[in-house]
Amino acid sequence: MSYIPGQPVTAVVQRIEIQKLRDGDNLILGFSIGGGIDQDPGQNPFSEDKTDKGIYVTRVSKGGPADVAGLMTGDKIMQVNGWDMTMVTHDQARKRLTKKNEDVVRLLVTRKSLEDVVRQSMMPH
């Protein structure tokens, strides 16, 4: 998850599709986010690189839509419905995820274990 400034960021991502749950007037997804370019990256417990200002999943409520879809805590959200989430403020991220007219959000998330799995599978046996 480290990056070289100026170069495109590459990561092994997993596609996760979450169906929003209608709860009265709100549409809930069942997880919490933290991070953003206006936040303090040093306090992020999930990031490897403490200068990473991306959006991370801090909590997944059990049994909620996100948990059902396979989202895990500590995941870094790279895209939401095609919109980039690596260089957004916290509020912008929240807005992109909680649009009232969308029922489904398609996330691209990355985590460390994905890279390890890919590397392992690429090793000659």
Place this chain on the structure above:
Amino acid sequence: MVASSPSPTSPCVSLPHSERSRDRHKPRSRDGSNRSDRNVTTGTPSAGTGALDQTPAGTDPQDDNWAETTTAVTGTSDHSLSQEDLAGFAKVIEGPGPLGRGRLARLLPLGLTLLLGLLVLLTPLAFLALPQLLWADRLQACGTACEGLFLSLAFKLLVLLLAGWALFVRRPRAALPRLAVFRALLALLTLLLLLSYWLFFGVRILDSQDVNYQGIVQFAVSLVDTLLFTHYLAVVLLEVRQLQSCFSLCVIRSTDGETRHYNLGQLSIQRAALVVLERYYSDFSVHNSALLTAAKSRTAKYLADLKVYSVDGPSSDGAASQSRAKMAAAARHRDTSHNELYYEEADHERRVRKRRARLVVAVEEAFTHVRRLQEEEKKKPPGDVLDPREAAQAVFPSMARALQKYLRTTRQQHCHSMESIQQHLAFCITHSMTPKAFLESYLNPGPTLQYGCGGPQALQWTLVCEASVTSPLRDGTEFQLRNADFSLVVSTKALPSLKLTEEYVHPKSHKFVLLLQSETSI
């Protein structure tokens, strides 16, 4: 051969106090024989002399039983002396006897300085007076400018004399082993100056009998100017040069490792040694030889009891193998001796703390009995009116026992005599000090000066150095100052030359942002 403890029947000699204080400043020579006939001793004076001699902790010196035998002392005159003071007197009185070599050596530089000062004073006056005396009729009259020169000459001479007195005429603090190089050079320079001026005067003015008096007066004024500049040079070389510190000296006492660091400027080794000694007397705690013997005795006892038997018959190298065997046994013993050390020290610590608690309580109680007489009570005092010394003597017995036990446990009993403790108590009472203030000097060992100078042996130091003692201090210089009981090891280190750069900070440039870490649940 322990002498009798002081009791009311011991002989007392009345001597005026002034004599005692005067004799204390005289230099004392080494041998402490009783040559004076005013001395009355009933026992051995050797046990009481010299507060810092090595009496082992086991044997009690003569004045150590004062706690058990002290009664409420009243009615004795202020001027009576007890036995241990008489013993100390023996050494002091025979001071002014022989005018030793040391004394002469100390006075010689002072005498030379005074001679040179006299010469400096008389030369300009001689320059002015000689033409007047020898060819007064042919001399030109002295105009106003000339008389103005007289004034300036007089004041400059006065300034020169005062400055010279301030700088050079001082009681020498110590006898240095070698010549003080700068002073000698300056004296030589001054002599050279005077000589050359006299030569010039003799040749150009006396021989040719110059009639221009104003010129002669200007000549004298120029001499005084040059002398003033020489004095400025003396001030810079002798006083100012060593003010800026560029060396850090590490002084370690060889017996117990007490270390201090001092910053000094550029000095010769002997002068640096002088400075170190002065600071030693006021900074280092007093040297207590009784505390040192305990550590050595442990391993020495063990090694002395070891006997080596050779089981395999006589070996070729007898002595070497025996010593090796002893060392191996001692090494193995060291594995368990730490245990003994630990328990011994823990025990000692507990004992000291117990005694200290008892002492503090006893002293506090004693101090509650003494109160300063209030203003309104002066008409009809509630009890006996006492002066500080009597008040001290009255409350002393109640705390004497606890204090003596504490001093014995911490092995300080030879540093404090009963007389000194009573004196200290009277001092504390006079200045309305708390019991804690009184106890402070007994709980923590103070600097060496506090205990008096400890006899002539304590003032005799030897400077041991590989380089010449008049050479200047350099980085890495090491020397030793040896005393009869211990030595101070001094090592020099140059202070680093620092590089200081500046960074300007605009007062309005301090701005801050708040970084939050918020978590939104969606």
